[in-house]
Amino acid sequence: MQISTRKFLFLSYYFPPRPEIGGKRVDKLCAVALKRGWQASVVSTSGDLAVDTSLAASVGDVALTLLDRSGARGGSIVKKRVRALFADLLAFMDVVRFFLAARRIKAVGAIPVVMASAPPRRVVVAALLLKLADKNTIFVADFRDPWLRGSEAGKSTLRAVISRYLLGKVLSGADLITATAQATLDQLSRSGVTGVREKSLLIPNAVDLHLFDNVSSRLFAAKNRVIFGHLGDLDYEHRNPVPLLQAVSRIKEESPRIFFGIEVHFWGESGYWQGRDLAGLIQDHGLESAAFAHATVDHNRALGIVKEIDALIIFAFNQPLQIPAKCYEYLLSGKPILALCEEGSETFRLLGKFPGVELVTSPDPDAIRRGVEKIVQDLSAPTETGFTRDLSSLDYEKVFAPLWERIEGMLHR
Template sequence: MGHSSPGALRSLKQMAGRSLPALKRQYEAWRLFPDLWRDAAPTLVEAALDVECDLVYSTAPPMSVHRAASRISRQLDVPWVAEYRDPWHDQDTGRLAFSGTIMAAAANTMRRQIVTGPALCVGVSEGIVSWLEQEGAREAILARNGIPDRLLASPSARPAIDMHRTVYFGSFYLQRTPIPYLDALVTLRDKGHLSEGIALDLIGDVATFNNAPVSEMLERRGLSSATTTAARIPHAEVMERTRSAGLLLLLAQQQPRQVPNKLYEYLAANRPILAWVDTEGESARLLRQVGGHFLVTEQTPADEIPAIVRAAMDAAAGSWAPAHPEVLDGLRSSVQLESVVAAVQRLAGLGRS
């Protein structure tokens, strides 16, 4: 493997007599540095060197793409712009951390190269831009993924809204668990506060959470008959069901610097959102800016969650509207890209045409 070093291998062998979990972590760090796409980097470099260009633009993860872009920029002597959709091996991402492993020094060196090397870094959230600035980026700007313009266009015929149906699209992993929401439903039902005809759609990779079947969670709580689960469906159908839902459920905790693209699609649907988010995270910040949505955070007392869920359901059954709809226009993808286009043209020596 081209990324390994004799020193790292010696360190790995010296650990052979230690506990198996510790040795496994060291091996995984060595095997996965910097990520699973490392072997593609030389091919990217070779292909790019045959192309005439004025600028190199890379987007990651995978971070091996930035690694390749760094080499291409140096060899072609052109500016490099690096876009970060996620931080790399950051403690908030839940990914493998290289600190404390035999690859720690190499990881720190690479992080400096791919953050301080680009002429410009683009972060898709305020948290990522802040991280880039703290890590020493020469220049960092914000350009959110944003809401695709076509989703904000006035539909010719909006589907009928099922006021009592809550819809979740996505996966269950890390802290993206349905359990607190399901428990809140049980509490409301037992107190007689759950409306008749309430329905829940779980769509995506929702069969299990932490290897436990979600169907069993629903059955234990007496919610099976009110819940429909489905695997992935075509995106057009996703958007149709998003726009016709009474309430949209978002699970986005323990990733404070990231904004799920699903949130932008939810915002475009113009329906109330019940969101499990990080108190100071990007998703919470966006939802507060738009206003009118319902947030549960790590600081929310457990006994207050049912009341928040009930308030969200009541809003869905009424004439709900976002508090600050004008914010949505500023979140359009085309608006977000304007600063990137201007910066790229400046760096590449191009004038606006």
């Protein structure tokens, strides 16, 4: 297929100026493409931004079309349950909306390449429909997380059956399959669809090595305390703060000197565990003087917080096939990291390559307690015992270049 124009259309539920970390990957992928002479169009959702449906805007050199967001996360337990009842309908509506908006843009712009990044999976399904409508389209399916999670692969419920069916169609229809972790690609290659491994390409998340250069920090009031922080929503199953709070509670009981020298802060939306939100859990554990729940902050403010606090927390239990995108920014910060993840998981493998990371491979509160105390001890040591991290291999321009080289080769087949 001979196509002279370098144009691509990206379908992503998240994209700047929305703050979600999932949009940062798509933003960087577009940035690398623009430097290589491509023209970029993106269909995304508005989130809480005050925009009209299908409002066309411009973010840098990207032609951006924003759709109203349906089924937003967050809110009370009642609101979440109501959304869950209509989740499938909302997902179907999103597929239709993304497909119709993207088809119009693709036709007007004569765009040969369509990419979609999941989750959510609905944007990839919409991109598949574009491929089915025009077989000459080059369809790239990007997986930030696995399509099938936990026991979903073996379930016989209608939803699970449909999910596996759609995955098979996506893998069959895609011309190129990319993922952020090798374990995700391995799972996809075991789906039973032929040819998946041959058209797969590992494109890990990456980071702008100059991300913190112009970030200003706003220091906490001097308290002579070691400040731990987690940035990101805590409404996923694998981000359960209870074991960490239990660990801090045990430090309070058994090591009061250490307890009065630490604080733990959480920025982001809270889920519910045993019917309690994060603020309630903090109160239940008697940690009101040491643990604090804050609202979600925008990315620039988040970077300032990362730059100013002493240690960072990663929750990654029960997600062995993917790596939280914030890991890369945390590594770049040069701060100690308390990483809660299973041994052998993708997060474990990445973070284990770098110094200054305390890997806790069990949700046991005593194990987490030892990790917290180790970081406090290291921060109290003389500065010459510190560490440096060589992150040149995580530079996004270097990491993402092979994707565009592959697509450029496909254009001229």
